[in-house]
Structure formats: structure tokens, C-alpha cells
Amino acid sequence: MEERVEERVVVLVGYDGAELLDIACVTTSLATANRLGASPAYTVAVATPGGRAIGCDSGLALQGQRSLERTGGPLDTLVVSGGFGHEAAAANPRIVGHVRRLARESRRVASVCTGATVLAAAGLLDGRRATTHWRYAGRLASGYPEVTVDPGPIYIRDGNVSTAAGVTSALDLTLAFIEEDHGAELARAVARGLVTYLQRPGNQAQMSMFTATPAPRNGLVGRAVEHIAGHLDGDLTATALADRAGVSERQLTRLFIEDLGKPPGRFVRDARTEAAAHLLTSTSLTVASVAAQCGFGTAETLRQAFVGRYGTPPSRYRAAHGGPAA
Structure with missing residues (x-):
């Protein structure tokens, strides 16, 4: 007979230079789940070196609730936060050693943002696919070649180890954990309580095509991107x-590649596909209607774009991510 779980103990590892939002997205989501009736409930604590207060990126101090050195398992979930102090934390053998030790005593291990660097330093991402904040993906990949770094998704789950991308993606990963532990209904109730998306799928891109950072350096490209965002169902051919824009197609293509790393046609296709993914998971529009609104013309064209971007057709994507039926 399966042993009844009385509580789900979740420990977040913090350090000097941790990002407060990385931590708060997790703790607030789990606290909300408890208030809405999660059973077994989550017991959440922040563990820091020596149990002392840490200075967060924002300049605020966060008091540790547990000493990292004295924290022991079994744990339900171990989460390592990110922040500008991640490289110093990854270079600290005591922090890395205790993360490695606690991972062995945890059912589930995760990192938020650049916390993936600490997991990698502990060897916990070796042979795994992982993500991190897009700005630091190259550095993680070069520093830890045994890790398959994918900077695209907002989170990746590989076995019992999960990595979330930049900052607020911790919210999406935590909602996924809540759904896994307590079902989709509670996860949706938590999302509503936090006034956020019901849940972005893990394979959604980290950066919206419409708010990509850094912004285009060239004003012409910036104006073109703004036009694309507001006219997805219009004529957005390179011509x-x-x-x-008043330039040649060749010049526009060169400027797009220099600023955005892709030609106009690819940028438009990605933008339309992302917009379609949002409509599929947030509305009950038919696939054909979504295709029309996003400028694909036909459902088949949308299907091809979806399979190329997400590896699954639109209808399965909607079903897998809890979108309303058409």
C-alpha cells in the first residue's frame, strides 16, 4: 500500500545576489495553492548559507528560514534560485556540495533562471536538456558542454530535474508542479488567484516576438516589427x-538578419505561430479561425508551422495545454 504523504516539503536555495522574484514566484504560488485547499499541503522554506539573511539583486534583504548546511531530506522539491550572484554561488564548493547532497534526497529538483548554473556545477544537468535565461544560455553551454542547453522554452522537464528560464517563468513551472501534484483544477484556481495566464506551456518561447529584448537597433526594423505585431492577418510578405519601409527587399532582409538574427519571412512566421499558440490556449476559436486571425490563411498552413515550431499539430497542442474546446 502506498504511503500517505502528510506534507510536501519544498526548499528554495538562496544566496547573495539571488533574484527575489525567482523565489517569490515559487513561494507565493505554493502558498496560494495551500489557501485553496492543496492536500497534502506544501511546507516551504528558504535555505541560505548559515541560515543568514541574503542580499537580493533588488537591494532588499531576505531572511533565511533554514541553514543550507543543516537542511536534510527527504524533500519533495528542491529549487535553486537564479540571480546575478549565480556564478559566485556556482563557484562556492559548499553551496554546490549541499545542493548536490539535497538533490539526492529530493523527489524533484528544479532551478529558476540562472540557478541552472548551480545545478550544472553540481553535475545535476549532465546528459540532460536544460534551459536558463536567454541572455546566459551561451555562457552555460560553453561552461558546461555536457549539458544540452536550449535557450528557447520557458521551462524544460527532463526526468525529475526541471529548469525554468528567466524570472517569471518560475510561475509557469510552479503551476505545472501544482497540476502534477493536485490536478489541473487547482492549478487553474491558483493562476486565477494570481491573475496570470492559466498556464503557459513549457515549450512556449521565452521571449515574445513582440517584446523581444534587446529591441532592434535600427529604427526601420523597429517600426517594421511594430507593424507586424499589429497586423498579423495582413500582407506581411518581405516585398x-x-x-x-521604403527600402529594397534585399536591404530589409539584411537589416533584419543583423538586428534580429532572422529574415523577415522567418520573423513573421514565428510571430504568427506564437500568437496562434496563445489563442489556442486562451480562446475557444476553431483552428481555422485562429489560422485566419493570425494570417496563415488555411488551417493546413497553420498546422505545418505548428509542427515545425512545437513538434505537434494545433489541436494536440490545445488539448495538451488545457485550452478550451472549440
């Missing part, structure tokens, strides 16, 4: 965009 039409070039005519609108």
Missing part, C-alpha cells in the same frame, strides 16, 4: 514590408 510588402520593404515597400512600406
Whole structure:
């Protein structure tokens, strides 16, 4: 007979230079789940070196609730936060050693943002696919070649180890944990309580095509991107965009590649696919209607774009991520 779990103990590892939002997204989501009836409830604590207060990126101090050195398992979930102090934490053998020790005593291990660097330093990402904040993905990949770094998704779950991308993606990963532990209904109730998306799928891109950072350096490209965002169902061919910008198609393509790393056609396709993913998971529009609103013209064209971007057709994507039926 399966042993009844009385509580789900969750420990977040913090250190000097940790990002407070990385921690709060997890703790607030789990506290909300408890208030809404999670059973067994989550017992959440922040563990820091020596149990002392840590200075967060924002300049605020956060008091540790447990000493990292004296924290022991079994744990339900171990989460390592990110922040500008992640490299110093990853270079600290005591922090890394205790993270490695606690991981062995945890059912589930996760990192938020650049906390993936600490997991990698502990050897916990070896042979795994992982993500981190897009700005630091190259550095993680070069520093830990045994880790398959994918900077695209907002979170990745590989076995019992999960890595979330930048900052607020911790919210999406935590909602996924709540759904796994207590079902979709509670996860949705938590999302509503936090006034956030019901839940972004893990394979959604970290950066919206419409709010990508850094912004285009070239003003012409920036204006073209703004036009694309507001006219997804319009004529967005490279020819039409070039005519609108008053340059040749060749010049527009060169400027897009220099600023955004992709030609106009690829940028438009990605933007339309991302917008379609949002509509599929947040509305009951038919696939054909979504295709029309996002400028794909036909459901088949949308299907091809979806399979290329997400590896699954639109209808399965909607079903897998809890979107409302058409």
C-alpha cells in the first residue's frame, strides 16, 4: 500500500545576489495553492548559507528560514534560485556540495533562471536538456558542454530535474508542479488567484516576438516589427514590408538578419505561430479561425508551422495545454 504523504516539503536555495522574484514566484504560488485547499499541503522554506539573511539583486534583504548546511531530506522539491550572484554561488564548493547532497534526497529538483548554473556545477544537468535565461544560455553551454542547453522554452522537464528560464517563468513551472501534484483544477484556481495566464506551456518561447529584448537597433526594423505585431492577418510578405519601409527587399532582409538574427519571412512566421499558440490556449476559436486571425490563411498552413515550431499539430497542442474546446 502506498504511503500517505502528510506534507510536501519544498526548499528554495538562496544566496547573495539571488533574484527575489525567482523565489517569490515559487513561494507565493505554493502558498496560494495551500489557501485553496492543496492536500497534502506544501511546507516551504528558504535555505541560505548559515541560515543568514541574503542580499537580493533588488537591494532588499531576505531572511533565511533554514541553514543550507543543516537542511536534510527527504524533500519533495528542491529549487535553486537564479540571480546575478549565480556564478559566485556556482563557484562556492559548499553551496554546490549541499545542493548536490539535497538533490539526492529530493523527489524533484528544479532551478529558476540562472540557478541552472548551480545545478550544472553540481553535475545535476549532465546528459540532460536544460534551459536558463536567454541572455546566459551561451555562457552555460560553453561552461558546461555536457549539458544540452536550449535557450528557447520557458521551462524544460527532463526526468525529475526541471529548469525554468528567466524570472517569471518560475510561475509557469510552479503551476505545472501544482497540476502534477493536485490536478489541473487547482492549478487553474491558483493562476486565477494570481491573475496570470492559466498556464503557459513549457515549450512556449521565452521571449515574445513582440517584446523581444534587446529591441532592434535600427529604427526601420523597429517600426517594421511594430507593424507586424499589429497586423498579423495582413500582407506581411518581405516585398510588402520593404515597400512600406521604403527600402529594397534585399536591404530589409539584411537589416533584419543583423538586428534580429532572422529574415523577415522567418520573423513573421514565428510571430504568427506564437500568437496562434496563445489563442489556442486562451480562446475557444476553431483552428481555422485562429489560422485566419493570425494570417496563415488555411488551417493546413497553420498546422505545418505548428509542427515545425512545437513538434505537434494545433489541436494536440490545445488539448495538451488545457485550452478550451472549440
